[in-house]
Each structure stands twice: as structure tokens, then as C-alpha cells.
Amino acid sequence: MSGKPRLTYLNGRGRMESIRWLLAAAGVEFEEIFLETKEQYEKIIKDGILMFQQVPLVEIDGMKMVQTRAILSYVAGKYNLYGKDLKERALIDMYVEGIIDLMQMILMFPFSPPEAKEKNLDSIKERATNRYFPVFEKVLKQHGQDFLVGNKFSWADVQLIEAILAVEEKVPAVLSGFPQLQVILLLSINMPTIKKFLQPGSPRKPPPDEHYVETVLKIFSK
Numbered sequence: 155m156s157g158k159p160r161l162t163y164l165n166g167r168g169r170m171e172s173i174r175w176l177l178a179a180a181g182v183e184f185e186e187i188f189l190e191t192k193e194q195y196e197k198i199i200k201d202g203i204l205m206f207q208q209v210p211l212v213e214i215d216g217m218k219m220v221q222t223r224a225i226l227s228y229v230a231g232k233y234n235l236y237g238k239d240l241k242e243r244a245l246i247d248m249y250v251e252g253i254i255d256l257m258q259m260i261l262m263f264p265f266s267p268p269e270a271k272e273k274n275l276d277s278i279k280e281r282a283t284n285r286y287f288p289v290f291e292k293v294l295k296q297h298g299q300d301f302l303v304g305n306k307f308s309w310a311d312v313q314l315i316e317a318i319l320a321v322e323e324k325v326p327a328v329l330s331g332f333p334q335l336q337v338i339l340l341l342s343i344n345m346p347t348i349k350k351f352l353q354p355g356s357p358r359k360p361p362p363d364e365h366y367v368e369t370v371l372k373i374f375s376k
């Protein structure tokens with residue numbers, strides 16, 4: 155093995171995308187194995203590699219890690235993106251969990267039935283604008299620092315930037331009432347590691363299309 159973390163998931167965003175973001179933001183290169191068939195997925199289950207028969211799977215530092223949040227917090231801790239003490243870490247956890255709740259709506263959106271799409275899109279817009287983005291706008295405004303926690307770039311910032319860009323893909327003007335978020339977005343997308351991740355040809359995955367949705371349904375159908 156090359157020593158690089160090895161990620162096993164589908165060739166699409168899903169639950170793995172935040173892990174790709176965090177590794178990329180930390181400047182860590184990784185390898186990927188893409189599941190394309192149910193047989194491939196069943197084989198890794200049969201081999202006993204997936205603790206709960208679920209992906210994402212990340213092989214890192216001799217471990218076969220599953221559970222998205224466990225993987226993310228390991229990576230955040232390992233690469234100094236997890237605050238300087240327990241209190242900063244608690245804050246990062248709260249921010250991240252909030253953003254993950256918003257991202258969950260975005261994750262499920264492509265699987266909405268056609269008649270529910272408009273309503274679900276409205277809910278994403280409503281939640282982003284009225285519940286989640288105002289929190290981060292206020293935090294940044296109140297402490298006047300560049301980043302969310304401890305005046306230092308952290309996992310919380312990475313998660314926020316991923317979420318902002320994901321919401322903007324669906325609701326382009328969503329940041330118009332959030333000047334602080336515009337600033338942190340600009341600052342972050344110009345950081346060398348993130349800039350690289352946002353360039354074509356990087357491991358960042360495109361928004362889910364019909365083929366991705368079909369592949370997910372095919373692989374995970376019972």
C-alpha cells in the first residue's frame with residue numbers, strides 16, 4: 155500500500171464527499187476505490203471489511219474505518235483541524251453537527267420523488283437561510299475573526315464551505331444577505347489546498363446526476 159488513505163465508496167458525493175473535502179483541505183492525497191456493482195459491495199461485506207455493512211470505508215493508519223463522523227473526527231484530529239482544547243472541540247462538533255443536518259437534506263434531495271422536488275428545494279433554502287447560515291454569520295460578526303473557532307482554520311470551516319457551495323449550486327443567490335459568509339468563502343476558496351480541490355480534475359465529485367442515483371439504488375437495494 156502507498157501509505158495514502160484509501161477511500162471506498164461510490165463515484166459520487168454522498169456521505170464520502172465531506173471526507174474528501176477534509177482530507178483535501180488538510181493537503182492529504184488519497185486513493186479511491188469506486189463501487190459500481192452490488193457484487194463488489196457484497197464482496198467487501200463477505201470479506202468482513204465493513205463493520206456495519208455500510209460505506210464510507212476509509213483505510214487509514216492501519217485501520218479500516220467506517221462511520222462518517224468517526225472518520226471525519228479522526229482526520230480532523232490528526233491534521234490539527236479540531237481546535238486547541240476540549241471547549242474548542244465542543245464548539246467545532248456543534249457547528250459541524252448543525253451543518254451535517256443541513257447537508258443531510260441536500261444528500262437526500264436527488265432521491266426525492268419528482269412531485270416532492272420543489273417542496274424539498276424550498277425546505278433546503280428555508281433552512282439554510284433562516285436556521286443554519288444566520289448562526290455562522292453571527293459567530294463571525296461577533297468575534298470578528300477570519301475563521302469560526304479559535305481564529306484558526308478548522309474542520310468547522312471546511313464543513314461550512316462545502317455546505318455553502320452545495321446550497322449555492324441549488325440557490326445561487328443564497329449568500330446575498332450574509333456578508334460574513336461571503337468573506338469566509340472567498341478566503342477559504344483561495345487557500346492553496348482548497349483552491350486545488352476546486353479545480354477540474356481534482357477528486358471533488360460533481361453534483362449527483364441520474365446515473366449516480368440509479369447506481370446508489372442498484373447497489374444498496376435489498
Ligand SMILES: N[C@@H](CCC(=O)N[C@@H](CS)C(=O)NCC(=O)O)C(=O)O
Pocket residue numbers: 168169207208209210220221222223374
Ligand atoms: N451512520 C453511517 C451511515 C452509512 C450509510 O448509511 N451508508 C450507506 C451508503 S451512503 C450504506 O452503506 N447503505 C447500505 C446499508 O445501510 O445497508 C455513516 O454515517 O457512515
